[in-house]
Amino acid sequence: MPFKSFSDYxxxxxxxxxxxxxxxxxxxxxxxxYNFSEFTQKQIINVNYAQIRSWIIHLAELKxxxxxxxxxxxSLNTYYKFLIKVGAIASNPLSNHKALKTSxxxxxxxxxxxxxxxxNTIEFKDDFQGYRxxxxxxxxxxxxIRRAELIELKLNHLELECKTLKVLGKRNKERVxxxxxxxESTMSKYLKYRNELPCIVDGQYLFLTNKGLKLYANVIYRLVNQYFTNxxxxEKRSPHILRHSFATHLLNEGANLNSVKELLGHTSLASTQVYTHNSIAELKKVYAKAHPRSK
Structure with a gap:
């Protein structure tokens, strides 16, 4: 496996x-x-920017x-930086690359x-999957919380008496x-059905499949998209949009930006300020409705 050491890193x-x-x-x-039938160390060392540029054009042609x-x-750039770090190559063919412009x-x-x-209006099944x-x-x-954080939740992260949840965020940063x-009601009913599963393999995790296995990312995306389609x-109906909704609704109701930052597990306010765009739209409505000169 050519990427094993990189994955471990x-x-x-x-x-x-x-x-x-x-x-x-x-x-x-x-x-x-795109470039090779086999990805050997020698081929990696000899890759030039022209090959990478050809790949980029190919990706653009795929729309x-x-x-x-x-x-x-x-991702490729990070891989080359890793190869330099371990002494496998001397220079990075992407060192002068400029990212494509994005809106x-x-x-x-x-x-x-x-x-x-x-x-409140969609009827969830009265069984394990419905409550899950x-x-x-x-x-x-x-x-x-993020989709990846939800997948990694464990039973011992849940403190129902204290009404708190320990979340392991990016780079193993913990927050409560x-x-x-x-x-509480949904949680207790789900746990009841969970404990009645005939086979539990990954028992330490909070969310499981019907077969008692740790939940995987695609399941969460599919179910959020499925229910919100109704x-x-x-255009986009995903777990991350629910995270956007959480932050935006808190800010619209007057929550402090720093508090929302802590709840989201962001390291800087710059990441949290992305969500203020939607709040500004709400403020404009209030402003237009309330200001005497807007009449």
Missing amino acids: LLLEKKYSELTVGAYVSDLKSFQA LENKTINRKVS KRIQVPFTAEEVEQVL DRLIIELLYVTG VPLIQSI VSSK
Whole structure:
């Protein structure tokens, strides 16, 4: 496996999640498939920028967005930096590469009404899967946690008496997020059905499949998209949009930006300020309605 040492480096030294590491390796394999039938150390050393540029053009011809292409190239760049670090190559063929221009797209959050519609009008099945799906949507919305963080939640991270949840964020950074009372009923019913599963393999994890295995990312994406398709016509309906909704709704209701930053697990305010775009839209409505000169 040509990327084993690189994967170990990202997991153990950089503290990236398994999901993130998987995305890096997938991007490298995309480059490998385009250029080589086999990805050997000698070929890596001899790669030049012209080969990389040809791959970038190929990705553009596939109609991939510039943002996606930049991410793939960034994965390759990280790999070359790793090879320099371990002494496998002397220079990085991407050292002078400039990222493709991208337009800043504001992701539109779900409205509070759309979330309420999913939780209050859609009938979830009265079984393990029904309560699991409902709890996933509730938890994503009331805590703002990332999809990868939800997957990694363990039973011992849950403190129902204290109404808190310990979350392991990016690079293993821990934070504690509060739980609101409305989630308790769904949580207790899900745990009841969970404990009745005939076979539990990955018992330490909070969320499991019907076969008792640790939940995987695609399941969460599919279920969020499936349930919100019934109530929303928005272009993107994903777990990350629920995170956007959590932050935006808090800010719209007057929450402090620093508090939202801590709840989201951001290291800097710059990351959190992305969500203020949607709040500004709400402020404009209030401003236009309330200011005497707007009449």
